[in-house]
Amino acid sequence: MNLYFNQISAIVWKDFVTELKTRELFSSMFIFALLVILIFIFSINLSIVKASEVGPGVLWVAFLFAGTIGLNRSFMLEKENGCLTGLMLVPADRTAIYFGKLISNFIFLLIMEFFILPLFMIFFNVDLLAHIGSLATVVLLGTLGFCALGTLLSSLSSNLKTREIMLPILLYPLLIPIVIGVVRMTGQILEGIPLSDMMKWIGLTASFDIIYIGVSIMTIDHILEE
Amino acid sequence: MDQDLEKEPDEESTVLIWLTGIVFFAAIAAIFIIVPTEKTEGPIQRIMYLHIPSAWLAFFAFFIVFISSILFLWKKEREWDIYAHASAEIGVVFCSLVLITGPIWAKPIWGTWWVWDARLTSTLILWLIYVAYLMLRSQTDAGSMRARYAAVLGIVGFLNIPFIHFSVLWWRTFHPQPKVISSEGFGKGMDTSMLATLGVSLCAFTLLYFLLMGQRIRLERLKDEVDRLKRQKLYSS
Amino acid sequence: MDNFGFLFAANAFVWGGIIYYVFTLKQRSRNLEKDLELLKETIDKESQ
Numbered sequence: 441m442n443l444y445f446n447q448i449s450a451i452v453w454k455d456f457v458t459e460l461k462t463r464e465l466f467s468s469m470f471i472f473a474l475l476v477i478l479i480f481i482f483s484i485n486l487s488i489v490k491a492s493e494v495g496p497g498v499l500w501v502a503f504l505f506a507g508t509i510g511l512n513r514s515f516m517l518e519k520e521n522g523c524l525t526g527l528m529l530v531p532a533d534r535t536a537i538y539f540g541k542l543i544s545n546f547i548f549l550l551i552m553e554f555f556i557l558p559l560f561m562i563f564f565n566v567d568l569l570a571h572i573g574s575l576a577t578v579v580l581l582g583t584l585g586f587c588a589l590g591t592l593l594s595s596l597s598s599n600l601k602t603r604e605i606m607l608p609i610l611l612y613p614l615l616i617p618i619v620i621g622v623v624r625m626t627g628q629i630l631e632g633i634p635l636s637d638m639m640k641w642i643g644l645t646a647s648f649d650i651i652y653i654g655v656s657i658m659t660i661d662h663i664l665e666e
Numbered sequence: 667m668d669q670d671l672e673k674e675p676d677e678e679s680t681v682l683i684w685l686t687g688i689v690f691f692a693a694i695a696a697i698f699i700i701v702p703t704e705k706t707e708g709p710i711q712r713i714m715y716l717h718i719p720s721a722w723l724a725f726f727a728f729f730i731v732f733i734s735s736i737l738f739l740w741k742k743e744r745e746w747d748i749y750a751h752a753s754a755e756i757g758v759v760f761c762s763l764v765l766i767t768g769p770i771w772a773k774p775i776w777g778t779w780w781v782w783d784a785r786l787t788s789t790l791i792l793w794l795i796y797v798a799y800l801m802l803r804s805q806t807d808a809g810s811m812r813a814r815y816a817a818v819l820g821i822v823g824f825l826n827i828p829f830i831h832f833s834v835l836w837w838r839t840f841h842p843q844p845k846v847i848s849s850e851g852f853g854k855g856m857d858t859s860m861l862a863t864l865g866v867s868l869c870a871f872t873l874l875y876f877l878l879m880g881q882r883i884r885l886e887r888l889k890d891e892v893d894r895l896k897r898q899k900l901y902s903s
Numbered sequence: 904m905d906n907f908g909f910l911f912a913a914n915a916f917v918w919g920g921i922i923y924y925v926f927t928l929k930q931r932s933r934n935l936e937k938d939l940e941l942l943k944e945t946i947d948k949e950s951q
Binding site for chain 1: 739791794795798801802805806811814815817818819821822823825826829830832833834836837
């Protein structure tokens with residue numbers, strides 16, 4: 441069991457070292473998310489619509505798009521230098537590779553979100569600090585669901601010829617339930633509704649996370665197979 | 667499942683063709699002649715006898731994709747991959763028909779082509795998932811990799827259905843509920859002749875599914891045979 | 904209520920769609936059968 445955790449942390453550590461050296465993943469995700477938010481601000485008239493109504497949608501679309509870039513990039517790096525083959529040659533369980541990639545994707549996304557949220561707060565003139573606890577819960581649940589399914593599907597799409605296109609086409613329809621859930625919850629949080637009033641959405645998002653992590657564990661062996 | 671590819675559709679499938687034909691004939695007769703016109707909606711309500719069976723067929727087909735995908739990952743037999751592929755294609759065809767007949771029904775009754783009604787929305791998402799599934803299949807070369815990837819997507823996609831259902835349902839509750847006219851109307855406002863017609867139509871579409879499956883599976887086997895011979899020729903020359 | 908036009912359109916789409924799909928299935932299998940025939944002939948010729 442200890443060995444298993446060591447393997448996972450080795451993969452996460454490897455991703456972090458690469459990222460610290462190049463910094464290309466974080467910068468591209470951050471700038472892209474920022475651009476998405478800006479484009480939305482230019483295309484909607486903020487003096488007419490309420491920021492707490494459109495804001496959550498814009499925020500999560502930005503996270504989703506930037507996250508997709510991150511996912512595409514993360515498996516492409518593995519693919520480019522034959523790293524994935526190397527990883528698969530290591531006598532490690534395939535689920536360890538999945539969890540390693542899941543955790544590093546999850547952490548990269550959270551870092552990006554951590555920097556985007558203050559900007560969102562300034563641009564949309566909403567107060568996030570008052571509800572920071574419940575907002576953090578929703579962001580964690582939503583990002584985990586995105587990464588659970590995203591890591592599985594990006595490990596699948598990285599072997600296709602048209603991987604950049606196929607990842608969003610495969611991923612977005614499957615993510616619709618969780619996107620509806622987190623956008624709804626974020627909107628309600630901005631209106632000051634406590635988290636305990638939206639237990640059904642939390643339940644939906646949490647069970648989405650659990651079920652897709654479970655399915656990934658069961659199917660990753662069939663994807664990472666040569 | 668050993669059948670000669672050269673042979674024309676054998677006796678079983680001839681029986682199936684005739685049976686499907688007869689039940690379809692009965693269904694059409696029931697839909698257009700026997701069943702009374704609904705009072706409030708008028709003749710347009712007769713779409714229901716095609717709309718609901720198409721939806722049932724699509725859903726059933728996607729369920730078969732799910733089952734075949736699991737069995738493929740378990741047994742690794744090409745047979746299950748063929749079933750999943752065939753069923754997904756048929757499912758997408760009938761899901762498209764549902765998405766076309768839905769707005770045509772909605773326009774005269776609700777006054778708009780499209781409402782973000784829970785059921786219509788989930789059908790659209792389902793359609794997108796399985797179109798992506800077919801795209802994944804068409805973009806990878808035949809072989810074990812395509813079969814494995816498609817099977818994973820077939821499982822992941824079907825497991826998404828309950829999430830789609832609840833999220834879309836709760837999403838709608840914040841908006842004025844449109845007058846839902848679909849299987850919700852079961853029992854109330856439907857007399858026995860209507861239920862019977864719907865039943866016959868459901869039977870006809872289910873038979874059609876098996877008929878189309880038979881054809882589609884045969885097609886896939888032919889493709890395998892052609893590939894095998896091509897490879898044989900390549901290596902022999 | 905007069906909405907026969909919509910009923911007609913819906914029916915045209917459903918039946919047209921089903922017939923079109925069956926037609927493409929037939930077309931594809933005919934093409935494959937032709938290919939198969941051709942392949943078998945060439946292989947037979949070569950083996951002689």
